[in-house]
Amino acid sequence: MTPAAPAGLKAASLTAVLVGLGSMLGFGRDLLLARTFGADSATDAFLVAWMIPETAAPLLIEGMSFLMVPLFSRAAERRGDVRNLVAATLPHMSVALLGLTALTAAGAPWLVALLAPGIADPELAVRCMRLTSVTILMFGMAGYLSAALRTHHAFGPPAAISVAYNLGIIAVLWVFQDHGVSAAAAGVALGAMGMVLIQAPAFVRRLGRPRRPTRRMLLPLGAFLPIAAYTLERQGQVFVERFAGSSLAEGSISHLNYAQKIAQVPMILSLIVATVTFPHLARAITAGDGPAVWRRLTDDLVTAAATVLLATAVLVVCAPEIVRLLLQHGAFTDADTEATALIMRVYSLGLLGQAVVGVVCRAFFCGAPTWYPALAMAAGLAATIALATPRWGTTGIAAANAVGITLSAAILLAGLRGPAIGLSARFVARPAACLLLAGALAAAAGWGTRSLLAGLPPAAVLALTAAATAAVFCAAAALTGTEEITTMLRIRGRT
Numbered sequence: 001m002t003p004a005a006p007a008g009l010k011a012a013s014l015t016a017v018l019v020g021l022g023s024m025l026g027f028g029r030d031l032l033l034a035r036t037f038g039a040d041s042a043t044d045a046f047l048v049a050w051m052i053p054e055t056a057a058p059l060l061i062e063g064m065s066f067l068m069v070p071l072f073s074r075a076a077e078r079r080g081d082v083r084n085l086v087a088a089t090l091p092h093m094s095v096a097l098l099g100l101t102a103l104t105a106a107g108a109p110w111l112v113a114l115l116a117p118g119i120a121d122p123e124l125a126v127r128c129m130r131l132t133s134v135t136i137l138m139f140g141m142a143g144y145l146s147a148a149l150r151t152h153h154a155f156g157p158p159a160a161i162s163v164a165y166n167l168g169i170i171a172v173l174w175v176f177q178d179h180g181v182s183a184a185a186a187g188v189a190l191g192a193m194g195m196v197l198i199q200a201p202a203f204v205r206r207l208g209r210p211r212r213p214t215r216r217m218l219l220p221l222g223a224f225l226p227i228a229a230y231t232l233e234r235q236g237q238v239f240v241e242r243f244a245g246s247s248l249a250e251g252s253i254s255h256l257n258y259a260q261k262i263a264q265v266p267m268i269l270s271l272i273v274a275t276v277t278f279p280h281l282a283r284a285i286t287a288g289d290g291p292a293v294w295r296r297l298t299d300d301l302v303t304a305a306a307t308v309l310l311a312t313a314v315l316v317v318c319a320p321e322i323v324r325l326l327l328q329h330g331a332f333t334d335a336d337t338e339a340t341a342l343i344m345r346v347y348s349l350g351l352l353g354q355a356v357v358g359v360v361c362r363a364f365f366c367g368a369p370t371w372y373p374a375l376a377m378a379a380g381l382a383a384t385i386a387l388a389t390p391r392w393g394t395t396g397i398a399a400a401n402a403v404g405i406t407l408s409a410a411i412l413l414a415g416l417r418g419p420a421i422g423l424s425a426r427f428v429a430r431p432a433a434c435l436l437l438a439g440a441l442a443a444a445a446g447w448g449t450r451s452l453l454a455g456l457p458p459a460a461v462l463a464l465t466a467a468a469t470a471a472v473f474c475a476a477a478a479l480t481g482t483e484e485i486t487t488m489l490r491i492r493g494r495t
Contacts, residue, residue: 014155014156014159015155015159015272015275015276016269016272017159018156018159018160018162018163019159019162019268019269019272020269021163022159022160022161022162022163022165022166023162023265023268023269025162025163025166025167025170026162026166026261026265027262027265027326028166028170029166029169029170029173030258030261030262030326030327031326031327031329032170032173032174032177033046033173033184034258034327034329034330034331034332034336035329035330035331035332036173036177036330036331037180037181037184037331038251038254038330038331038332038333038336040250040251040254040331041119041120041121041250042121042124042180042181043181043251043253043254044116044119044120044121044125044246044250044251044252044253044254045119045120045121045122045124045125045128045181046124046125046128046181046184046185047242047253047254047257048112048115048116048119048125048128048129048242048246048253049112049125049126049127049128049129049131049132049185050128050132050185050188050257051115051238051239051242052104052111052129052132052133052135052136053132053135053139053188053192054235054238055232055235055238056135056136056139056140057135057139058231058234058235059139059228059231059232059235060097060136060139060140060142060143061139061142061143061146061161062143062231063143063224063227063228063230063231064140064143064144064146064147065143065146065147065150065275065278066227066361066362066365067147067223067224067227067365068089068143068144068147068148068151069147069150069151069278069279069282070282070286070365070366071085071089072085072147072148072151072152072279073151073279073282073283073286074282074286076151076152082148082152082207083207083208086148086207089144090144093140093144094137094140094141097136097137097140097141098137100136100137101133101134101136101137104129104133104136105129105130105133108126108129108130108133109122109126111129112125112126112129115239115242115243116242116243116246116253117243117246118246118247119246120250124180124181124182127182127185128181128182128184128185129185131182131185131186131188131189132185132188132189134189134192134193135188135189135192138189138192138193138195138196139192139195141196142161142192142195142196142199145157145158145196145199145200145203146158146161146199148203148206148207149199149202149203149206150275150276150278150279151279152206152207153279154202154206155276156202157198157199157201157202157203158199160198160199161195161198161199163198164191164194164195164197164198165191165192165194165195166191167191167194168187168188168190168191168192168193168194169184169187169188169190169191170187171187171190172184172186172187172190173187226365226370226371226373226374227365229371229374229377230361230373230374230377233374233377233378233380233381234357234377234408236377236381236384237380237381237384237401237404237405238260240381240384240385240388240397240400240401241253241256241260241388241397241398241401242256244388244389244390244397245390245394245397247390248390248393248394251336251339252394254336255336255339255340255343255394256343256394256397256398258323258327258340259323259340259341259343259344259347259398260347262315262322262323262326262344263315263344263347263348263351264351264354265311266307266308266310266311266312266315266351267308267311267351267354267355267358269307270303270304270305270307270308270311270355270358271304271355271358271359273299273300273303273304274300274303274304274358274359274362277296277299277300278362280292280296281293281296281297281300281362281363281366282366284296285363285366286366293363297359297360297363297416298428298431300359301356301359301360301428301432302428302431302432302435304355304356304358304359305352305355305356305431305432305435306435306477307355308351308352308354308355309351309352309435309436309438309439309473310439310442310469310470310473310474311348311351312348312349312351312352312439312443313439313442313443313446313469313473314446314465314466314469314470315344315345315348315351316345316348316349316443316446317443317446317447317450317465317469318446318450318461318462318465318466318469319341319342319344319345319348320337320338320341320458321458321459321461321462321465322341322344322462323337323340323341323344324337324341324458325458325459325462327340339394342394342395343394343395343398344398346395346398346399346402347398347401347402349399349402350401350402350403350404350405350406352406352409353402353405353406353407353408353409353410354405354409356409356412356413357376357377357405357408357409357412360409360412360413360415360416361373361412363416364412364415372412372415373412373415375411376408376411376412376415377408379407379408379411380404380405380406380407380408380409380411381404381408382404383400383403383404383407384400384401384403384404384405385400386400387399387400387403387404388400388401413428434477434480435477437476437480438472438473438474438476438477438480439473441472441473441476442469442470442472442473442476443469445468445469445472446465446466446468446469446472449464449465449468449469450465453465
């Protein structure tokens with residue numbers, strides 16, 4: 001084990017704990033929303049407004065990481081003054097984000113009409129969107145601070161941003177729930193501010209107080225355009241869902257949202273290792289160290305695939321029990337549970353594609369950002385648009401999402417064979433096949449276990465079925481020789 005391995009394991013563990021806590025709070029947030037407002041025209045209006053932070057999060061948090069981590073890594077590798085880089089980028093970026101925030105708030109009526117033309121309460125959606133537009137500035141600042149801190153091996157504060165975000169939403173919603181879904185929109189704004197505040201002290205400690213801004217911006221707009229196109233096209237999957245769902249029965253957008261929020265948790269967890277190792281990948285690509293790049297990518301891909309395939313098996317088998325336990329309280333009815341569970345089963349089939357996209361895209365942005373990931377996402381988005389027609393209902397929309405993201409993942413994997421990276425498909429083909437087999441066997445075992453447990457309380461069915469599914473998945477993956485699974489089992493056996 002290399003000296004950096006314990007530090008990497010510690011960083012990944014800390015990140016996992018904080019991201020897991022943030023996800024639990026996210027569940028609490030969604031539970032409170034579902035219990036308070038159910039799934040009706042008001043929640044549909046709020047969810048249309050929530051498309052602003054949903055778009056800003058990947059664009060300005062994840063996208064800022066793609067852009068700034070390589071720059072900070074190169075500055076640290078070359079022993080450059082990182083504070084000069086901050087002085088040349090942060091002030092200009094802040095002004096641009098502030099202007100975009102103002103434009104979004106002013107154009108909220110037009111945006112609502114464009115994104116959800118058939119929504120029942122457009123005026124409420126406009127009010128909520130103006131409140132949530134603050135996230136554009138706050139998310140951009142949070143993403144910048146996260147990139148700087150991770151490059152300097154400070155992973156705690158960046159991993160805690162989802163904790164701060166969801167706590168802000170829950171606190172405001174709990175206190176001001178009598179004001180309707182507008183309280184949730186105000187909570188989104190407050191939570192976004194918390195994402196910046198929780199990182200600012202660590203940023204100042206690590207980099208010192210910012211220097212006077214420089215007149216010349218060292219970050220050309222052209223460097224961010226491929227990243228922005230990629231992230232917006234990836235978020236376009238949600239736009240298609242909301243657009244098509246706005247023409248369906250009342251509550252359809254809410255059902256799609258709840259299913260997506262639950263199913264995406266394992267995908268987010270699967271990318272923790274890739275997030276921690278991103279600075280190392282950037283340095284390896286900058287140094288032209290091909291073997292290190294290949295090993296890093298294959299390890300991250302197999303780890304992410306193992307996580308999401310196990311989760312997919314559990315979600316497909318136990319979707320009704322999961323939704324019932326998490327959301328069926330207060331105004332959320334049996335019919336809402338049935339509709340959400342069906343969508344979640346279909347949506348989860350695209351989790352592997354989402355995880356692959358999340359890991360692989362980083363390799364393309366470590367050098368000079370290329371347009372290849374944006375082209376891959378454009379192809380997937382086109383497939384989603386072609387398939388997501390209202391006549392097929394919400395499950396058809398979820399299936400279109402799964403097909404589109406899987407197509408994008410396949411195109412991105414094919415691009416790894418290019419001269420910039422040169423990773424052959426054989427490096428990932430065998431472990432991927434083993435994990436797919438393990439996932440299929442685990443799902444079959446889960447169905448059988450769930451049938452045997454019929455009649456027990458939902459919590460017992462979920463716990464026992466999930467345990468059986470996980471046991472079969474790990475055993476099958478270990479028996480087929482998946483290195484990451486066998487290593488994990490050996491470590492657990494010694495603890």
